[in-house]
Amino acid sequence: MQEQSVIFFDIDGTLLNSKKELPISTKESIFKLKELGHVVAIATGRAPFMFEDLRKELDIHTYVSYNGQYVVLNGEVIYTNPLNINTLEKLTEEALQNDHPVVFMDHEDMKANVPHHPYIKESIETLKISHFPTHDPHYYKGRELYQSLLFCPVGEEIQYEQKYDDFDFVRWHPVSVDILPKGGSKAKGIERIAKRLGVSPERIYAFGDGLNDVEMLSTVQNSVAMGNGEELVKEAAKFVTKSVEEDGIRHGLEMVGLL
Structure with a gap:
């Protein structure tokens, strides 16, 4: 029997394809990993409420979100x-x-500081989730927020990057940028879980495709970039698998010897 490993999967473009569907081969691979005694986890930029259905479908209870x-x-x-x-x-x-709207996000909900804006609609709709931000300009008051979304065209976030040193800005859509605490990353979240589980670095694996996966893939010892990932992401990873549309998860797990 294999030694237990912990495998972290990004969601969009990694577990889910461009239509936000979970390929059958991916689902089968996840359950096979569990049968083999491995820990399967998610590492995503999404809020917990944005992938609750996916966690239930895959029976996953360990995750790095935001x-x-x-x-x-x-x-x-x-x-x-x-x-x-x-x-x-x-x-x-x-x-x-x-005219750059902001969405405030905690672990339970997200609220926009404006009633309506085309940028919010355009970007959030691409996630194909049932949850859409409603209006509450004061949602940030008296609660902990773990991420916010700034909606602006490419390049216009620079003015905020130069002024607000407490934050990192990571673009995920042509009109939307994640606002994160400075230095926060999936890699640091993975480190917390690995420490709690007492898992050695050589038993940690990570799969991803986006710019917010670069630090994770360059930090985790056994990192796999999806074939549909951006070039910077592929350069950061140790391995590159096929695209999510071509059963990339199963292929990648076989490539690294987990299946």
Whole structure:
């Protein structure tokens, strides 16, 4: 029997294809990993409420969400890293003047600071989730937020990057950018879980395809980039598998010897 490993999977473009569907080969591979005694986990930029159905379908209870800011092990929250609310308030005031809406996100919900905006609709709809942000401009007050979304065209986030040192900005859509606590990443969330489980670095694996996966794939010893991933992502990974549309998860797991 193989020694137990922990395998982290990104969601969009990794577990799910471009239509936000879970390939049959991927689902079968996940359950095969579990049968072999491995720990299967998710590492995503999504909020916990954005992939609850997927966790149920795959029977997964360990995950790194919000790009490392909200970490859960076997259903228990083991680490949180909230945004600096004072700084976020200042950024939001400036963004409002620039017609750049902001969505505030905690572990349970997300609220927009404007009632409607085409950028919010355009980007959130690509996730194909049932949850859509409703309007509450004061949602940030009196609660911990683990990520926010800034909606602006490519290049216009630079003005915020230069001014707000408490945050990292990671683009995930042509009109939307993740706002994260400075230095927060999937890699750090994975580190928390590995430490709790007492798993050695050589038994940790990670699969991803997006720019928010670069640090994870360059840090984790056994890293696999999806064939549909961006070039920077492939350069960061130790292995490159086929695309998610070509049974890339199963192929990658076979490539690294887990299946």
